[in-house]
Amino acid sequence: MKDSNIWQDRAKSNPFIVPQGYFESFEERMMARIAVETKPATKRFLPMPMIRWIAGVAAVFILGFIGVQQFYLKPHQVLMNQGAMYNVIAYYAQDLDDASLTSMMADNEILTIEESQDDAIDLMEWMDVDEMAIIDAMINMAY
Amino acid sequence: MTDQDIIGLYKQKGQEEKAFTELLRIYHERLYWHIRRMVTSHDDADDVLQNAFLKIWKALPNFRGDSGLFTWIYRIATNEALSFLNQRKKRLALRMDDPDQVAIDRLEGDEYFDGDAVQKKLYAIIETLPTKQKMVFQMKYFDEMKYTEIAEILDTSVGALKASYHHATKKIEQAFIED
Numbered sequence: 274m275k276d277s278n279i280w281q282d283r284a285k286s287n288p289f290i291v292p293q294g295y296f297e298s299f300e301e302r303m304m305a306r307i308a309v310e311t312k313p314a315t316k317r318f319l320p321m322p323m324i325r326w327i328a329g330v331a332a333v334f335i336l337g338f339i340g341v342q343q344f345y346l347k348p349h350q351v352l353m354n355q356g357a358m359y360n361v362i363a364y365y366a367q368d369l370d371d372a373s374l375t376s377m378m379a380d381n382e383i384l385t386i387e388e389s390q391d392d393a394i395d396l397m398e399w400m401d402v403d404e405m406a407i408i409d410a411m412i413n414m415a416y
Numbered sequence: 417m418t419d420q421d422i423i424g425l426y427k428q429k430g431q432e433e434k435a436f437t438e439l440l441r442i443y444h445e446r447l448y449w450h451i452r453r454m455v456t457s458h459d460d461a462d463d464v465l466q467n468a469f470l471k472i473w474k475a476l477p478n479f480r481g482d483s484g485l486f487t488w489i490y491r492i493a494t495n496e497a498l499s500f501l502n503q504r505k506k507r508l509a510l511r512m513d514d515p516d517q518v519a520i521d522r523l524e525g526d527e528y529f530d531g532d533a534v535q536k537k538l539y540a541i542i543e544t545l546p547t548k549q550k551m552v553f554q555m556k557y558f559d560e561m562k563y564t565e566i567a568e569i570l571d572t573s574v575g576a577l578k579a580s581y582h583h584a585t586k587k588i589e590q591a592f593i594e595d
Contacts, residue, residue, distance in 0.1 A: 280538045280592055285558075288531025288539070289452055295462075296448070300440045304433070306466060307473050 417442070419485035426476060436473055443486065444469070447493045453554050454497045455504075456519075456539060458528040464500050468493040483568060491569045494551065501547055519543035541591045545584055552577050553584035 417425075417438050426435035447468065452461040472489050479488060508518055519540040523529050531539070542550055551570065555561045556577075563574045570577070 280534060280588055286535075287449075288529055288535040289449075289456075289458070290528045290530050291448075291458060292528070295458075296445050299444050299448075299465075300437060303440055303444070303466060303469050304437065307436075307470065310470060311473070 423479070423481070423485060432476075436476070439472075439485075439489070440469065443489060447490070450490070450554070450559060451493060451497045453539075453542075453558055454550065455500060456522060456529070456543065457526055460500065464496050465493070468496040471496065487565065487568050494569055498547060498551070505547075537592070538588065541588050542584075545587060548572075549580050549584045549587075552580040553588075556581050557585075 422435050422439050422442075425431050425438065428435075444465070448461060448465050451464045451468070452458065455461050455464060468489075471492050475492070479485070483491075520536065523531070523536050523539060529536075542553065545553065548570070552566060555566045555569070556563070563577050566572075566577050567574050572580075
């Protein structure tokens with residue numbers, strides 16, 4: 274009968290080894306990892322020229338949109354989706370002409386609403402949300 | 417530095433990292449071997465150990481002292497290793513591999529395993545034990561912990577632990593007889 278306790282003679286000796294210097298360097302590596310994993314989210318500090326540029330583009334966009342809405346869009350108002358907003362950003366980046374811009378905005382028409390004062394207010398609220406999306410998109414592009 | 421000293425240092429403003437470094441210095445090797453015997457591979461043990469200490473770092477602000485500091489960090493490390501082993505078991509089940517053979521192959525292919533044939537077989541057998549049984553066996557046999565300490569870490573009764581340990585040793589003995 275085989276000695277079922279043969280394993281007991283060998284069990285307590287450690288057959289595992291580690292790479293050289295593993296334990297000595299562990300603390301340093303662990304603290305480095307903690308520093309990386311628990312790094313707080315960096316605040317975005319935009320340089321002033323960038324802030325002025327964003328504000329300028331946003332102002333031109335708002336004025337331009339109102340103007341385009343009054344003189345180029347159809348009587349049914351159009352709610353622009355985020356994709357259309359980014360196209361407007363591309364407009365300023367690529368120097369597209371007004372006709373191309375109008376066409377791009379028309380292609381992104383997703384909804385039509387009846388003209389009404391309340392809808393105009395809704396539209397402005399929608400604009401505020403998308404305006405922030407523009408700024409976010411610009412920030413993401415910058416960083 | 418005792419566990420009490422580490423906690424005391426940690427609670428001082430601006431000393432958290434220093435306290436944690438002390439905790440690392442004192443316990444990292446012991447926890448490593450505890451994890452290594454469970455997962456066998458050095459690379460896996462290193463991953464599990466780092467993940468455990470990361471969790472310990474994040475959880476330290478909430479340490480209430482209901483248990484001793486070592487018991488608490490040992491429990492976190494054990495749970496981390498258990499999670500790893502359960503995931504490994506699922507992957508093996510999906511691939512329909514023979515777990516005994518996989519365990520032996522892993523040891524044979526491991527450059528950081530320097531055991532003889534008996535040790536290779538022993539660890540391959542241990543690897544096939546049910547997870548909790550393996551845990552109890554290793555903590556009792558290799559770490560030489562008391563049943564009361566193991567009970568606190570695994571949140572199990574001493575009676576259940578004794579039964580589990582008995583079954584584990586019988587299985588190992590039987591495996592060597594059948595060989």
